[in-house]
Amino acid sequence: MTIKRALVSVSDKTGVVDFCRELSQLGVEIISTGGTKNLLADAGVPVIGISDVTGFPEILDGRVKTLHPAVHSGLLAVRDSEEHQQQMKDLELGYIDLVVVNLYPFQETISKPDVAYEDAIENIDIGGPTMLRSAAKNHAFVTVVVDAADYTTILEEVRAEGDTTLDTRKQLAAKVFRHTAAYDSLISDYLCEVLDNPMPERYTVTYEKIQDLRYGENPHQTAAFYRKPMAPAGTLTTAEQLHGKELSYNNINDANAALQIVKEFNEPAVVAVKHMNPCGVGVGSTIAEAYNKAYNADPTSIFGGIVAANHTIDAETAQPLSEIFLEIILAPDFTPEALEILTKKKNIRLLKMGEIAASADRKSQHIVTMVEGGMVVQDSDVHSITEADLKVVTDRAPSAEEMKQLLFGWKVVKHVKSNAIVLAADDMTVGVGAGQMNRVGAAKIAIEQAADKAKGAILASDAFFPMGDTVEAAALAGITAIIQPGGSVKDEESIKAANEHGIAMVFTGVRHFKH
Known part of the structure; x- marks a missing residue:
């Protein structure tokens, strides 16, 4: 098989012009819609409008354009079925070998402050997920791309063989179903929030991977770190690591425990944590005084622990921090002088959290705990x-x-x-x-x-x-x-x-x- 025809319709247009230009140079016919079609045409990439394929105009403000037999037969036809081949021939329908689609920016829309309900609903993509699912189902014959990061792999294989490998198509199809599942989960979560239905009859969650971890709680366990879409600021998933080794599974859990405790305070506070429990907590008129109290609460247990502060770490605080072994220091920020002191320690992890909101100002979040065969869900304890x-x-x-x-x-x-x-x-x-x-x-x-x-x-x-x-x-x-x-x-x-x-x-x- 050879990729001869591609349908391209993307909201994230990163790299799409160069990708389509090379596809065209490789002899691939490009079909496109709306803004993507205009972008490609303006860049001089040969492109055919979707209406020229369907014989039907885009209608209802673009809500209906790709939901058409001329599109989905081209995606779903089983290429080695004589019956399908004959039907395609009788109806004068063409195959579509490559689909490049990403979806309306629903997450970006609902992330806007005070987004109107109507705007959120209008940014629910219908045609995009339908095309993606059709192409992914028929991945034995159709290549489907939802992520611009995969453009390079596609081009390399098409240059070499004129088509992608079956293994690549399987991998891409699996990514598509993860993508559409996450997209639908976001929509479901948004509507549950709007309708004040926090514990629906089916509980769906989606997370995006931040990084693989070296191992889990113990070296024989695999692990990875994931972030919830639209995770609030002042959480570990949005922190900026300024220095030190990668976080481990246990680091992340301990650091989160320290962070939750320090969020209880508005006045300068420092928390030291070991194995998910505080070994020292202090508050003071300055962050240095607070640290001194947290340290003196248990000078033995703080060794090898996690320290969290709710105010910027300055040089006065950094100096005593540098004198003991700590795994992580997390704080809203670090002064340049503090960084100079602390970064002399090669392995210590420094996490810049940004603003840390006290518990009284935080909205409760769901906590999901896995049990064998299921899970339990509850609101976080911000009381x-x-x-x-x-x-x-x-x-x-x-x-x-x-x-x-x-x-x-x-x-x-x-x-x-x-x-x-x-x-x-x-x-x-x-x-x-x-x-x-x-x-x-x-x-x-x-x-x-x-x-x-x-x-x-x-x-x-x-x-x-x-x-x-x-x-x-x-x-x-x-x-x-x-x-x-x-x-x-x-x-x-x-x-x-x-x-x-x-x-x-x-x-x-x-x-x-x-x-």
Whole structure:
């Protein structure tokens, strides 16, 4: 077989003129529509209008132009079928050997601020996906191109053999079906959002690959990093890596955990993370002060960790950061002086995030968790509280300073794996107990880590106390105030224990399990 006839209609016109010019020089007849036809003609590329093929004008503002038997018979005819050959001959229909189509810019349209619903709907392509699917189905005979990156491969093979190989056509057809599936998924997602239907009867998602990863959680697992179309700014998928090695699977997960915690704060804040849990969190009047607190919260665990800041890293902060081994530092930006200091470390990864929005300003996103044979979907936990949301349940109310630390501790414990306990004092964590099978066990770990710093600290718990033993452990350590959701049938037992020890306790009415 030889490619003799091509149908070209693209919204992304990158490289299409040079591609079609060479096809024409190789003897391929070019059929085109609308703006693509005009572009090719203006560039001096011989081109035939689609109406000359169909014998029917483009109508309804271009909505109907390629939806015609003269087009789709040329795409779908089985070339080695005598019956198909005879029908094509009897009806005087021509074959189409190559289809080059990409679709109306629906994603670009809905990305515009305040896009009108009518504009979004008008940018749903109908003829394009239909041609792509027809050609891809018949890839045994038809070459179909949806990505300008494939033009070079097509030309190389056509120059050499006059046609593409079957393997190439299979690869291109598979890419087409991925492309049209992603396109339809975007449309579905948009309409679900417009109609306020976040959990429809069929849940479709599409992501685009950013990069292959060396391996997954362990070296025997394969992995890749994908980005959701229109991913919001201030996420890892939109970050700019300024320095260091490629991110690994574990780097990405840990960095995302650090990022979610630092987004809890508007004031200068620094978070250090190891294995998806914070090992140190601090806030201060400057980012340098915040880092100093985060470091001193747990100088041992921060080694080899991830550090996230919500304000620009300056030289004063960069210097102590450079003095320990860290995998990643992520921040809205880095001053030139800070970069000069940090880039002396060959392997450290520096991620420029751009503006980082605090949780209170963020829209909830869907979190998809895979389980064997399926998945579960939920809204991301961007819930936040203020002092007005808290209920004092003990005889003694927290002091102003205790209340400040309670709210700080609550922002952190929300992001610690359950069962979770966080101790805090002086705008920094002093003890973290994560992922334990019982709550008093998590409290004991946090208290042991805090040591003398537990005295006068506050305790935050991600869920209610099923009994009074956690309060008793807190009292023995010298903790003065507790924040927890409440809601246990044994709340009165915990309240009584707190009153006996002069501990102030507040209920949030909200839990923050994190599995």
